[in-house]
Amino acid sequence: MGRAPCCDKANVKKGPWSPEEDAKLKEFIGKYGTGGNWIALPQKAGLKRCGKSCRLRWLNYLRPNIRHGEFSGEEDRIICNLYASIGSRWSVIAAQLPGRTDNDIKNYWNTKLKKKLLTIPPSLQEKQTLYSSITFQTPPPNDHHTSHQLLNNSSSFYDFPSNFMNTDNTSNSFFVHDDHNNVTDLQSSPPPYPPLPANNLLSNNNVDVYENCLNYLGFQDDQYSMCNNSQMLMFESTCSSSEGGNCNKDHEQKQKNQIKQEGYQITLDDQVLGDQVKNQSFMIKNHVTPLHDNLEEVKQLNFNSYLFHDSDENKTPYYQKGMCSYYY
DNA sequence: AAGTTCAGCAACCGCATGATC
């Protein structure tokens, strides 16, 4: 015995709406509103439709100020940003795009935007564009913004959780705090941000800002990114879950070696965000030093897709893929 | 020109959640 149907399926019309039906629904809602009861509405309005169908038709097509047609570049950026941060919560994304419906955005994402992003060639320039869109704006080269200025420059529609961090405008100090009121003042070591969520936020239901976007682009698992004022480094790693923290040193060394081969010098720091994160990944702290003096040259470097092939204790192959790029 | 494939989109379906009794 399944769930009771929401309406009498035998007596409701399905399929595309006719102009007459649209007019009836529009007129009825114009006069009486929805009355807070979609189930009863079709009968009152003289429609042989399911209440859910009426609701959908109204919300996605008939209600005032609906916009159809081409999405702008700005809308693309917003969708990508939000998808990266919250995933496929289309209604939330739609709320940021006046006149757009969740259905529209979902369709647009599935049919166009996703493909558009997937076809981005693996050149740094393209990646930079994408990452800048899914992360945060960065200041111009040689402009020593404070971290909270970075935050202020970040996309306005992305609201960090209220406990994510505080900034102190008077002293330029910058700190994060977690649910236990453990406050970390990052003033003494210049934060490499755009902001990383405090570990309690990273480790539970809060999706890493960057994760989804990279995942759907074909990258996997954990990646964290950071920006050292004019530079940003993105990294990801995939570790066997059973390895816990042990894999990190190993992979860290590999990544370090790999990066050195590419002409960069980095300082790794494997603490930062607590056990859960540490066990899955490692952080590269804020000292990222290009060995090249010329930023233009740096800009051209492409660290895309280091691929490590290894195996865990069960001889199951796994991959670790590192990726980083400078950008400013 | 006819048939086939593909992309875009409207609409449906079923599940999750919240409100009410």
Add this chain to the structure above:
DNA sequence: GGATCATGCGGTTGCTGAACT
């Protein structure tokens, strides 16, 4: 606290027209 119902949401389906062979 549990049952029932309405609503909202996201995944999926299927229709339509355009593009391709």
